[in-house]
Amino acid sequence: AWRKLAACEFQGKEQFQREVVRHVETTLARSMYNCDDAAAYAGTALALRDKLVIGWNKTQQNQTLQDQKRVYYLSLEFLMGRALDNAMLNTQVKDVARDGIAELGFRIEDVINQEHDAALGNGGLGRLAACFLDGLATLNYPGWGYGLRYRYGIFKQEIVDGYQVEVPDYWLDFNPWEFPRPDVAVDVMFYGYVKKDTDSDGKTIIVWEGGEIVQAIAYDVPVPGFDTSTTNNLRLWSSKPASGEFDFQKFNSGDYEGSIRDQQRAETISAVLYPNDNISAGKELRLKQQYFWVAASLHDIVRRFKKTHRPWSQFPDQVAIQLNDTHPTLAIVELQRILIDVEHIPWDQAWEIVTATFGYTNHTVLPEALEKWSVPLMQHLLPRHLQIIYDINLFFLQKVERMFPKDREMLTRVSIIEESQPQVLRMAYLAIIGSHKVNGVAELHSDLIKATIFKDFVAIYGPDKFANVTNGITPRRWLHQANPKLSDLIASKLGGYEFLKELSQLERLRPFIDDKEFRREWMEIKLSNKIRLAKYIRDTTGISVNPHALFDIQVKRIHEYKRQQMNIFGVIDRYLNLKAMTSEERKKVVPRASIFGGKAAPGYWMAKTIIRLINAVGEVVNKDKDIGDLLKVVFIEDYNVSKAELIIPASDISEHISTAGTEASGTSNMKFVLNGGLIIGTCDGANIEITREIGDENIFLLGNLAEDVEDLRHRHRYGQVEMDPKLRAVCDEIEKGTFGDPSVYEGLISSLTTGCDYYLVSDDFSSYLTTQDLVDEAYRDKDGWATKCINSVASMGFFSADRCINEYADMIWNVEPLVPVK
Ligand code: 26Q
Structure with a gap:
């Protein structure tokens, strides 16, 4: 007991x-x-x-x-799931x-199961924010989340005739977890003009006025820690027209529609989450969302600080603000504006406070995901902020010029303003310049940003400004809640649930590795989780999956860099091989269920085509009598947090096969291993550190390395690459029409052939296939497989969100936990 x-x-x-x-x-x-x-x-x-x-x-x-230093986590996404x-x-x-x-x-x-997911996020970045809130509360840190209260979260995905169809996610009709705070309201201004004025002492001051005002109303969500009374706060802002802005004149003169239009314009700001993952959309409404949320949050933080009557110089001793990617970068400018324009603090002093307050986390190196805002748009929407950005840039470039006096190129390269047509603001550069620490989210990623996109800034600020904090996940949701049987089994061996708070305790499972009864229970739990998922698949898709088959799962946002296309091409290759076998040969095959899930951004055609192909392959394979249980292909509709809790514990192997150097970290890889599944993956993101922790005998690595990518792409551009023959055969099969009208897949195939195969599918395909053969081979040895799984789980302590939060607290925030009250 x-x-x-x-x-x-x-x-x-x-x-x-x-x-x-x-x-x-x-x-x-x-x-x-x-x-x-x-x-x-x-x-x-x-x-x-x-x-x-x-x-x-x-x-x-x-x-x-207690009035200690607090940390504020600013994130446009909090993918909370059910509460x-x-x-x-x-x-x-x-x-x-x-x-x-x-x-x-x-x-x-x-x-x-009655509860609707709170799906205020796209994927990894939003779920990371949710795991961090759980870690902060569990460790008793005084930590708040600040975000937007979207009326519509990420869309609900339906599959119709194999295609993704987006349906709005209206989740607020009954939400007992939020508390409206009508008394916490902040006026936020847009547009308007800037003018110089003199104050009562005759000093020149700058006023920004005459704009449109929208009101931010706070909604608070409690965030309970595990086994502690600490319950932190997630504050989400909702937009509505400011009092007086709702146009009574129009209303009284009978122009009801006109007055309602104004009201709707204000409400539109927090209406919907942008459904882009790792791709930046330079839309005005998105910029409005960012400023609205940043201005309301900073106003709130500053108000709280001012109640303590401390001098401004102590602001960074009381407040740490973490920027979850560049989405809240305007917070840097807004705080500087408050300090100089409202509090009349001299620029240099203000700037010192600002940079000591902020930390910036980068989540991507993909060029299309780096935020850039057009200067004319910024000028129109936030004229005073643009002036301040110009000044920040000027002082920064002057400093760079003093450091590198002869290097004009350097100034062009590091300027916040990119001299394009129109000019654009590079938000990542602004975030670096306005923060005291910049971090990546896994070792390889943190090294890559220093060597590539932020190289010049390392030369300017020195390497110490740049750090790594490898991502982590909360073992409460991702083990205890998603997989209660496994959690209970582990607790029975370790003498309690302490491991949920100190995940490195999992090491103590190792002495039980040869315990027959323990291994049997372990594998029985895996089977029961697979049965649970098989039942769900049967109920929702009608496809029957044998729970004894090898469950091969890839669930994540659909993106070319994550290479779901390589997975489905591999499935087609497997299918062709099975078709070519004699029935005797087929008896030796390890049955496999290939399970996919994930949403495509609504405007991302290639991603949508990949979904279409997966479903088309399923249509053909699943009803092929020659194949039977040997191969099933399933696409699970509307992948979200609560489905992840069902799916992840059921995997034997999961796929994390991004082109090396493109996936900053990945976090589902950690969740799968923590639940006793193995990984087939590339040397990318956190896969590398997972390998280091669990040992390379427990992971199936494949493909080229990040350091080879540049050269490979170069060769593709100059047409020096022969397509892998097996991939050629797969493409031929698609083009023959085996999976329906081949014209549907033309773009997908030409990206490999006439395109430059930017994500290097053809370079990794043969390695992928041989590695999948190794997976089959290893799975035949049931005992050896169990040993790998148990050993891996025992080594996963490092990937707890708690370790990660403690690293941020020590290295970036300088905050201490607070003894909870009974
Ligand atoms: C930007 C501008 C306009 C509209 C949308 C966006 C936008 C939205 C979401 C840009 C990027 C994102 C999301 C990025 C993301 O989820 N990145 C993932 O972050 C995880 C947590 O660190 C990592 O594990 C993943 O590797 C990384 O892809």
């Missing part, structure tokens, strides 16, 4: 039941006699919420009272809730 987790907040299941019933009958005004799963969910959520709020209030009071299960587990009331709700006639799993 192992130590039970700390006592729950409810005085037993009876109290829990009373609270649920009270909420169903009074808050929802429904009778328990016609209480369905949805009402049971609402009642359970509200009952739990009442408990959360107590710890939340205490935490916030305590943080105010109920997580909150029950973190506050350790799930057992009570399960028993209590069962007696009321419900299954806790059905109740949990």
Whole structure:
């Protein structure tokens, strides 16, 4: 037996039941006699919420009272997923809730499944922000998230005739996890003009006025830590017309439509999440979103600081702001504007405060993802900010000129302004110049940004300004919640659930590696997770998958650099091989289920074509009588956080096969290994550090290295590459029409042939296929496979979000945890 987790907040299941019933009958005004799963969910959520709020209030009071340095995580995306299960587990009331709700006639799993995902993000970057909030709260750091309260999160994906169709994600009709704070409202201005004026002392001051004002209303979401009373805050801003802006004149003169239009224009700002992942759209509305959110958040932070009546020089001792990519870069300019224009602090002093406050995390080297805003657009929308950017740039370039007096080229290269037509602002450069630390998200990535896109800045600032903080994931959601059976088995061996707070404790699993009974239980849990997924696939797609087949999973945003196309080409090659075999030969084949999931950005045609091809291959393969269970191809619709919790624990192998040097880190790779799956992957992002931790005998690496990519691309451009014959055969099969009208796939194929195969599929394809053969070979040895899985899990401690958060706290934020109140 192992130590039970700390006592729950409810005085037993009876109290829990009373609270649920009270909420169903009074808050929802429904009778328990016609209480369905949805009402049971609402009642359970509200009952739990009442408990959360107590710890939340205490935490916030305590943080105010202690008045230590706080960290603010600015992110345009928080991909939170569902809250109920997580909150029950973190506050350790799930057992009570399960028993209590069962007696009321419900299954806790059905109740949990009623909740709509909070999908305020695209993929890795947004989910990282959510994992960080969990880590901050669990470690008792005073840390807030600031984001936008999108009315529509990432779209819901439907597959119609094999094509992705986007459906709006309206998630707010019942959301018990947010608390509107109508008293926390900030006016944010756009457009207008800048003029010089004199103050009462006759000093020249700059005023920005005459613009359009939109109001930001705060909505707060509690973030409970695991096994602690600390409950932090995620503050999301919603836009509405400022009082007085709603045009009464138009309304009174009968122009209702005109007045409503103005109102809608304000509300449009927080209406929808941009569905682009790793691609920047230079749209005015996106820039408005960024400034709206940044201005409201900074106003809030500054207001909190001013209540302490400290001198401004102490601002960086009280406040650390982390920029999740360049999306909040305007915060740098906005703080400088507040300090000089509003607080009248001299430029140099202000700039010192600003740079000591901010840290910037870079998440990509892909050129199309680097944010650039047109100067005319900035001039129009934020005229005062553009002036300040010019000044920041001027002072910076003067410094560079003093350092490198003869290097004119250098000045052109590092200028915030790119001399294109029209001129554009390079937001990453502004973020570097305005921060005291810049970090990448995995070792290779952090090295690459120093050697490539930010090379000049390393020469200017020295290497110490640039750091690496390898990403991490929260083991609470990604092990305990997603895979409760595995978590319980581990706890039974380690003598409790401490490992969920100190993930390196997983090392202590190693002595059990030869324990027959332990191994049997381990593999039984994997099988039951595969059965759970197979059932879901059957219920939703009608495809039957044999749970004993090797489950090969690739779930992530669809992007050419992530190379789902290489995976599906590999599947086609496998299919062709199976077709060519005798029935005797087929008996020796390891059955495989190739499972895909992920969304394509709505305007990304190539990504959508890849989805179409995956579905078309599935159509053909899944009904081919020669093939049967030996190969199944599944595309799971609408991949999201809650589906990830179902899918990830069911994998035998998962694919992380980006072109080397393109995936900054990847975080699902960590989730899969933590759940006892193995990886087939390239030497890219965090795969490299995962290999270092778990040992190269436990991972299937393939393909060219990042250092080879430049040369390979060069050769493609000069037509010096023969296409791999097996890839040629796959393309021929597609062009023959085996998977439907081949004209649909023309673009996809020509990107390899007449295009330059930018993502180097043909260069890695044969290595990919031989590595997949090694996977089959290894899977035949069931015992050897189990050893690899268990050893890998034992080595995953490093990839906890807690380790990652502690590194940020030490190296970048200089913040300390706060002793929680009881
Ligand atoms: C920018 C401008 C306009 C509209 C959209 C965007 C935009 C939105 C989202 C640009 C990029 C993103 C998302 C990037 C992202 O998710 N990057 C991933 O971050 C993860 C966490 O660090 C890494 O693990 C992944 O490798 C990286 O791809």
